[in-house]
Ligand SMILES: Nc1ncnc2c1ncn2[C@@H]1O[C@H](COP(=O)(O)OP(=O)(O)OP(=O)(O)O)[C@@H](O)[C@H]1O
């Protein structure tokens with residue numbers, strides 16, 4: 001069966017803690033929150049041990065113990081009182097109420113358990129027989145009656161002693177612990193001192209100015225690098241930092257002035273303010289603050305104050321806030337600022353020099369670029385000039401080729417002309433003879449005679465031959481500088497004469513002729529019969545082209561044109577196929593049936609126009625019509 005323990009404790013937490021500890025060690029535990037509640041429980045069921053606190057409401061631990069020890073039915077239950085031992089009179093009180101054991105609070109768990117174990121394994125005390133008469137004692141001027149028996153008294157005193165010894169042991173333990181800690185602390189302080197010393201000598205020897213200022217902005221430390229400004233560190237200790245700052249810059253870099261300006265405005269990490277008396281630490285501390293420092297001034301003999309060496313030094317400041325713990329709160333408090341000042345005057349000068357050099361370089365580069373642009377432009381002009389020359393050359397080449405072709409053509413025609421003239425001349429005489437003979441025979445033959453018609457056919461054919469020969473002669477003669485005289489005349493009578501010649505055909509074939517002659521058209525120098533032949537050839541060709549057409553129209557136009565006159569003869573005839581068009585001016589080219597055309601008409605025409613220093617061109621479209629355009633100069637030069 002498990003031993004039962006009653007815990008009497010007004011603090012629920014402490015009671016539960018004890019309960020848990022004892023239950024873990026296999027005891028059955030009940031809790032009462034004061035002496036009265038405990039007494040009720042004990043009367044109902046006796047525990048093997050009562051562990052009771054002393055100070056409790058309703059009924060305290062002494063009273064509870066007294067009630068139990070003076071109750072015959074309960075007195076053998078051992079009672080352990082928990083005391084804080086602040087007062088030795090508690091021991092007397094414990095003896096008075098016959099408490100069995102004392103245990104000091106706070107309980108050492110191991111000690112408590114070993115004590116509980118030893119109490120519960122000891123034989124039950126025989127109080128009743130051993131109780132003696134009350135023993136009168138005086139302690140601290142007060143009388144006390146002690147009823148307890150010797151064993152109980154011894155137990156109580158022993159447990160008191162044990163408690164005291166335990167407390168003593170704990171104290172000694174704590175003392176040796178604190179001694180060890182103290183030793184460690186001393187070591188740390190020593191290390192700290194050494195490190196501080198090392199740090200201090202480092203700080204003192206670095207070429208940068210290292211400063212520390214207090215919450216008010218007064219220097220509390222400066223290394224010897226401050227001598228760069230002409231000061232000894234002690235000149236400035238206790239002085240406000242603004243003393244070494246260019247007066248114009250003070251408001252830009254001191255916390256009190258800057259925060260006034262930025263009140264209510266938010267700054268991010270990029271536009272974060274930079275301060276000489278920085279309070280912030282970590283990422284937000286000041287780095288790269290550029291500031292002008294003033295050097296120490298000295299009085300010279302005349303009483304004038306002048307700077308020592310260079311008046312201003314450009315410096316870069318990095319600073320951070322220093323915060324320390326306050327002894328009476330966990331909050332850290334602002335102690336001051338520590339910072340490093342680096343002289344960057346030379347760097348700035350170098351930067352300025354570089355900037356100037358760069359600007360100079362940029363100007364030079366731009367000049368060079370402009371020059372290059374100009375050269376480029378000139379080159380482009382030159383290239384364009386070359387291109388123009390090449391184009392001109394190409395044009396000349398084409399012209400040359402054309403002239404060459406023309407020359408070959410002229411040569412060909414010239415040779416042909418000489419030959420034709422010879423043949424024509426030779427043929428002319430016998431042909432005239434043949435014509436005379438034939439006409440003689442016709443005259444002596446009756447019309448009804450069958451031979452009459454044959455002779456008539458022969459006469460017509462001979463006449464045709466004669467006309468061909470005549471044409472050939474005209475052609476060759478024109479080629480050899482036509483003999484006819486030039487005279488100034490209008491084109492109008494020329495057209496009228498030719499149209500009269502063709503009137504019979506025009507009427508028979510039902511062709512409509514329209515003429516448009518500009519009144520301003522001047523007379524031109526011409527060989528009349530030659531130009532008449534030109535007009536006859538053109539109109540003859542036009543009439544031939546209209547033969548198969550329903551729409552039969554010929555238009556004649558004459559108008560002045562830049563020192564020349566333009567003559568147009570157009571028809572609504574069959575048109576010229578494109579493959580023939582380039583060759584129509586070649587001699588003997590004809591598309592007409594054998595016996596109808598010689599192919600000399602246009603060839604002769606062109607020779608005549610050339611003889612007049614003019615031009616002839618042709619535009620034609622099959623099924624639409626043909627247009628010949630003549631350009632004849634007014635004067636021959
Ligand atoms: N107005 C035109 N319409 C259509 N074809 C034309 C016209 N004029 C000339 N031609 C074509 O050009 C060819 C050459 O004309 P060209 O006057 O030199 O000779 P031809 O008329 O055939 O013969 P010829 O004039 O000696 O009687 C013609 O056969 C014809 O095919």
Ligand SMILES: [Mg+2]
Pocket residue numbers: 537540541597601602
């Ligand atoms: Mg013709």
